[in-house]
Amino acid sequence: MKKTGKTVVWFRRDLRLSDHAPLVAAAQRGQVIPVYILPSEADEESLGAASKWWLHHSLKQLERALEAKGLRLIYRSGPLLQALDEICQETDADGLVWHRLYEKRSVEIEDLILQRFRERLDFVEGFPGSLLVEPWSLMNQSGSPFKVFTPFWKRCIQRLSPARPLPSPRGIESPTNWPRSEGLDDWRLLPSIPWADGLSLEWQPGEQGALAQLDALLGERLLAYYDERNRPDHEGTSRLSPYLHFGELSPRQIWAALDSFAIRNGIGGLTWKGWQFVSELGWREFAAYLLYHFPSTVSEPLRAEFKHYPWDSKKTHLKAWQQGQTGYPMVDAGMRELWHMGWMHNRVRMIVASFLIKHLLVPWQDGAAWFWDTLVDADLASNTLGWQWTAGCGADAAPYFRIFNPITQGEKFDPNGDYVRRWVPELASLPDKYLNRPWEAPVDVLRAGKVTLGLDYPHPVVDHPFARQRALDGYAKMRNA
Ligand SMILES: Cc1cc2nc3c(=O)[nH]c(=O)nc-3n(C[C@H](O)[C@H](O)[C@H](O)COP(=O)(O)OP(=O)(O)OC[C@H]3O[C@@H](n4cnc5c(N)ncnc54)[C@H](O)[C@@H]3O)c2cc1C
Helix, strand or coil: CCCCEEEEEEECCCCCCCCCHHHHHHHHHEEEEEEEEECCCCCCCCCCHHHHHHHHHHHHHHHHHHHCCCCCCEEEECCHHHHHHHHHHHHCCCEEEEECCCCHHHHHHHHHHHHHHHCCCCEEEEECCCCCCCHHHCCCCCCCCCCCHHHHHHHHHHHCCCCCCCCCCCCCECCCCCCCCCCHHHHCCCCCCHHHHHHHHHCCCCHHHHHHHHHHHCCHHHHCHHHHCCCCCCCCCCCCHHHHHCCCCCHHHHHHHHHHHHHHCCCCCCCCCCHHHHHHHHHHHHHHHHHHHCHHHHCCCCCHHHHHCCCCCCHHHHHHHHCCCCCCHHHHHHHHHHHHHCCCCHHHHHHHHHHHHHHCCCCHHHHHHHHHHHCCCCCHHHHHHHHHHHHCCCCCCCCCCCCCCHHHHHHHHCCCCHHHHHHCHHHCCCCHHHHCCHHHCCHHHHHHCCCCECCCECCCCCCHHHHHHHHHHHHHHHHHC
């Protein structure tokens, strides 16, 4: 049968060619016009600097992969609706397809697209694929959204048996006339300061990089994941987060890869410790689910009483934290890792977030904004969940009185000090005993370690016992308000 359709494939955070249902559907209809539209500020939260860096390189990779199939990637700037309108008219397209996203503004725009284009085009469809479960499909027994992870995830697992991922379509037909395209370089997504060198050293954005990273997981790292996932001094986690965020890999592909790995190694079943990894994907699902049902939580606490917390936001403290100069080595190591590689280990994210909120009393929104700008995996849903969880004001959150001790956390999860020594090299020669508490080191130990506090490394910005008590007092005040 002759395929006569002409379909615009609107790439968004699904920068891959495999397991791409919209692309498959478009290829089945006929000619395919792949498009990426840089959203305007009204369309989406503006991207942070690290995300822009990633996006630039990821789009370059996608462009190359499409070229290998005889296609181009058309670049256009938003507003999204206007850009899509123009492209459909310029190309005389009769179809428009995309992967769904679940943030409030994305949902609203998709609704508008459906309204506007369904009348004009023959085939208009948003496909699932960024998540394992559509957020509107799960409710608790009383018909409300889940606010606790365990029952949410239990219900998901009962439902889940994801279909096999789709292969990348072959022999895709290109359009007879291409629409105009802007230049990716003209978008100036790359930073103008040399900060991104570390990102280039550590990451390979794009689908190939994603598959290589998944491959690196499927072996010893996966088998040891359960025991190693809290150790920032080891490369014990998957580092798949930016690939998942930009959709260079789908959660369904990961699920299928784990499944095959378990079958190959004769260790199937949900009791296998490797499935602990799948429940981390569950947290990603939970984050997207919560943001879908509670969109105001990007800026407001889910638990309203936290609006009255007596914050004490000194800009100097925020700056010291951002620069990794708080005088608490584990906190500073994490913040410097973030600056260097645009990523931070989950355990350390919790430690630095707790420190900012509870030791320095800086509002969690300020920390979330810094993460948003500097993380290559910056994700509105996961970042919001992470910060609200740590602050104690979100769904299924850590209780407020659980205040991470940055000293003992360092000693416990970085027992040999390798992580701190890597990122805070000025303390590298201190013995383990004082590595996380250099202010307690006797003068001769500091001298032997070539450290002068206040000169080579800062004094602590705040005293831990004092800060802990102050945070608890603030909590009591809030509860009595
Ligand atoms: C304050 C704070 C802010 C955070 N901000 C983000 C963010 O902007 N983007 C982001 O992707 N994650 C965020 N996280 C969650 C988590 O830290 C990262 O997903 C994880 O460190 C990524 O490393 P990984 O890929 O090696 O994780 P792995 O341990 O290998 O986990 C596999 C995947 O599961 C998902 N995942 C794991 N833990 C979580 C979690 N707690 N919440 C949501 N998804 C999770 C991620 O997609 C991750 O890639 C944040 C956590 C905290 C405490």
